[in-house]
Amino acid sequence: MNNKPLLIRGGTVVNADREFAADVLCVAGKIAAIGARALSEAPAGCQTLDASGQYLLPGGIDPHTHMQLPFMGTVTMDDFFTGTAASLAGGTTSIIDFVIPDPQQPLMEAYRTWRGWAEKSAADYGFHVAVTWWGESVHADMGRLVQEEGINSFKHFMAYKNAIMCDDETLVNSFRRALELGAMPTVHAENGELVYLLQQEVARMGITGPEGHPLSRPPMVEGEAANRAIAIADVLGVPIYIVHVSCIESAEAIARARARGQRVYGEVLAGHLLIDDSVYRHPDFATAAAHVMSPPFRPKVHQDFLWRGLQSGQLHTTATDHCTFCARQKAAGLGSFAKIPNGCGGIEERMAVIWDAGVNSGRLTPSEFVAITSSNTARLFNLYPQKGCIAEGADADLVLWDPQGTKTISVKTQHSKGDFNIFEGRTVRGIPSHTLSQGRLVYANGELRATPGVGRYIKRQPFGPDFAAAKTRAQDLAPAAVAR
Ligand code: URP
Ligand code: ZN
Numbered sequence: 001m002n003n004k005p006l007l008i009r010g011g012t013v014v015n016a017d018r019e020f021a022a023d024v025l026c027v028a029g030k031i032a033a034i035g036a037r038a039l040s041e042a043p044a045g046c047q048t049l050d051a052s053g054q055y056l057l058p059g060g061i062d063p064h065t066h067m068q069l070p071f072m073g074t075v076t077m078d079d080f081f082t083g084t085a086a087s088l089a090g091g092t093t094s095i096i097d098f099v100i101p102d103p104q105q106p107l108m109e110a111y112r113t114w115r116g117w118a119e120k121s122a123a124d125y126g127f128h129v130a131v132t133w134w135g136e137s138v139h140a141d142m143g144r145l146v147q148e149e150g151i152n153s154f155k156h157f158m159a160y161k162n163a164i165m166c167d168d169e170t171l172v173n174s175f176r177r178a179l180e181l182g183a184m185p186t187v188h189a190e191n192g193e194l195v196y197l198l199q200q201e202v203a204r205m206g207i208t209g210p211e212g213h214p215l216s217r218p219p220m221v222e223g224e225a226a227n228r229a230i231a232i233a234d235v236l237g238v239p240i241y242i243v244h245v246s247c248i249e250s251a252e253a254i255a256r257a258r259a260r261g262q263r264v265y266g267e268v269l270a271g272h273l274l275i276d277d278s279v280y281r282h283p284d285f286a287t288a289a290a291h292v293m294s295p296p297f298r299p300k301v302h303q304d305f306l307w308r309g310l311q312s313g314q315l316h317t318t319a320t321d322h323c324t325f326c327a328r329q330k331a332a333g334l335g336s337f338a339k340i341p342n343g344c345g346g347i348e349e350r351m352a353v354i355w356d357a358g359v360n361s362g363r364l365t366p367s368e369f370v371a372i373t374s375s376n377t378a379r380l381f382n383l384y385p386q387k388g389c390i391a392e393g394a395d396a397d398l399v400l401w402d403p404q405g406t407k408t409i410s411v412k413t414q415h416s417k418g419d420f421n422i423f424e425g426r427t428v429r430g431i432p433s434h435t436l437s438q439g440r441l442v443y444a445n446g447e448l449r450a451t452p453g454v455g456r457y458i459k460r461q462p463f464g465p466d467f468a469a470a471k472t473r474a475q476d477l478a479p480a481a482v483a484r
């Protein structure tokens with residue numbers, strides 16, 4: 001495996017706090033030196049890369065992917081190799097995927113299964129572990145996962161009734177345990193009872209096609225669950241992270257809680273920023289079904305609100321929820337929209353579509369782009385500054401970003417194994433010219449050199465910065481009995 005020293009010359013380094021012109025030297029998978037020292041310490045004859053006219057960004061981190069996920073009676077098209085290969089082609093060098101135990105399945109058993117599946121990964125990866133039920137063994141396994149296995153976040157699905165949905169008892173117990181362990185609770189916020197009821201009511205109206213999907217999951221279904229999860233977290237004094245915030249109702253819930261001083265974080269998907277709900281009325285079933293994911297794409301007014309959330313710092317990270325099903329798999333829902341496997345792709349496109357719609361429009365600065373595509377995720381899940389930052393000693397996960405390069409996105413040229421691209425036909429300006437993972441050139445001007453198995457499982461420490469503050473706050477507010 002070629003991991004020779006590499007000197008990147010003449011680019012503009014962009015971190016979340018500032019931009020500066022500098023050379024960068026990568027040695028043995030790490031950033032060894034930046035600026036004048038990079039040039040003086042580069043070994044004679046070392047490989048060089050000309051970055052003039054380009055930005056050098058920390059490799060993207062996608063905090064929400066589902067590779068090889070068994071879901072709704074089938075398994076996603078992309079496995080950990082094909083999915084991470086696509087991610088490297090798009091400038092994303094790390095993913096955080098999900099271990100999702102079946103109800104009653106021991107968490108440790110599911111975790112071992114997912115670790116096995118992920119061994120073929122071409123990019124670095126970690127896991128959030130879903131808590132899909134509650135019991136003494138779950139309490140114990142959460143401890144082992146945090147203390148021995150490098151897990152520092154747990155996921156809770158408030159939707160998917162009769163499958164992986166958590167009730168409030170599980171949410172409360174798991175959030176409490178996460179606080180004790182210094183791990184971040186995260187939620188998929190949709191009221192699963194309402195979705196279940198509405199799916200039946202919409203079907204009774206004779207609406208069985210994909211246009212029924214958004215009708216069964218209106219924005220307030222998401223808003224209710226976001227408010228409930230935030231309220232539970234507030235009472236327990238634990239920080240909380242809401243995944244795939246898709247609408248005004250949940251973004252406002254986050255903004256209100258933050259204005260009260262609560263530590264609440266929101267993730268936005270590239271798809272929810274750019275695609276509206278008209279896709280569900282497409283006359284072709286396969287095209288409409290290809291967009292079925294939860295929460296659904298929303299009317300345009302919500303997209304503008306999500307952009308404003310990122311601009312104002314009320315929303316923090318961007319992800320894809322990459323979860324690809326092909327037309328044959330989606331056809332399971334030909335007679336009922338509720339049976340269409342939920343999920344869309346996007347891991348290869350996330351960085352470029354957000355740059356194009358965010359930076360080229362002046363909504364985001366390049367540094368803000370870095371914050372929402374890598375640094376904030378690295379901070380929240382305690383990977384910073386190993387990842388999400390161009391600094392000496394950090395992992396040499398880098399993207400050479402060509403702000404003038406253009407590309408028209410198409411399923412015909414994507415690396416993902418899915419047979420559909422939700423960004424089909426969109427021409428973007430601002431694309432990765434080169435991607436480095438662990439100091440190795442894995443993508444260069446259209447040529448992908450992904451290798452199965454070279455991605456590493458990245459352990460994450462508990463008690464990120466929020467948790468010390470949460471503890472101090474709890475002590476500060478601790479009630480005392482009245483001495484009588
Ligand atoms: O529709 C989606 N999002 N599928 C993946 C599972 C989830 O809810 O994240
Ligand atoms: Zn306990």
Ligand code: ZN
Nearest residue numbers: 188244294295
């Ligand atoms: Zn979800």
Ligand code: ZN
Nearest residue numbers: 064065066321
């Ligand atoms: Zn998901």
